[in-house]
């Protein structure tokens with residue numbers, strides 16, 4: 001237990017964060033390691049203030065289309081890693097993807113997020129063509145790609161084809177920690193280089209990390225905050241690590257709701273204008289996780305637009321929500337959920353104010 005003097009010191013650190021918008025590595029570590037329920041409430045109130053100043057009570061929606069679960073990588077935490085022989089693999093056709101967009105457009109979505117594993121079947125040509133088609137059909141919509149690591153030239157091609165945004169979580173900044181979560185073929189440095197490339201090309205960039213991933217320390221999270229501060233992305237996606245039964249991390253503990261919410265609040269105070277989703281993983285570890293995420297400073301939700309027949313197969317972790325019969329209803333479900341806490345889902349591209 002920490003005593004009240006220390007607790008006062010941590011409150012002051014939160015005030016300092018609000019003023020200076022950044023802390024030192026030691027300060028981030030103290031704050032994260034020393035958090036208490038009382039401190040969290042204090043943080044969330046400040047985070048909401050910032051969020052309301054820039055984004056009012058609006059919640060942006062992004063229609064998520066999980067278009068392939070083939071993946072050449074073998075990340076130890078991920079249910080669609082290539083070694084998982086039990087994964088039932090699928091790819092959507094271009095027609096199927098466009099039909100998701102059509103349905104999404106009618107439901108009011110103005111951002112489509114194309115997310116998939118690192119699947120060589122989707123060559124640069126195919127992706128560029130797809131992006132072209134979507135932008136032709138829906139010029140008022142933003143297209144976000146989330147296809148993992150590709151070369152500078154590939155990213156540039158997609159951007160020239162009309163892609164607006166790219167999501168690529170850095171996962172963890174610390175290279176030793178990164179190496180415990182990934183096979184040797186992947187490195188923290190390459191990951192981070194991709195993010196700098198995306199920024200240079202001109203994308204609105206989203207990064208992020210898992211909270212409570214195996215072997216993660218408060219110091220690692222401090223390093224994540226420093227990296228995000230330096231990158232200054234448009235969006236930051238974080239969610240709790242949740243084990244998947246067919247991975248080497250099957251027996252590892254999940255990240256907690258409590259720590260994820262605390263990190264959301266800290267990110268909002270550090271980058272007041274950033275787009276911050278209350279993720280599906282957060283909704284998976286607690287029935288009201290996404291609502292609590294919004295109340296900690298988040299301002300985006302990403303309902304699933306994938307065809308219901310394949311949703312259960314895009315299984316990164318166990319017990320993922322929105323994969324059953326209720327799945328067609330995500331848009332309405334989220335609208336009701338947001339209204340229940342005094343927020344409203346808005347139909348807008350929702351570009352980041354963090355430029």
Ligand code: 5AD
Nearest residue numbers: 077078169240241242244281316317
């Ligand atoms: N638990 C939580 N999040 C996960 N992701 C992948 N596997 C898991 C898991 N087991 C996250 C990664 C990835 C994003 C698409 O999903 O952070 O970047």
Ligand code: FES
Nearest residue numbers: 322326330333334
């Ligand atoms: Fe998908 Fe509620 S958001 S069913």
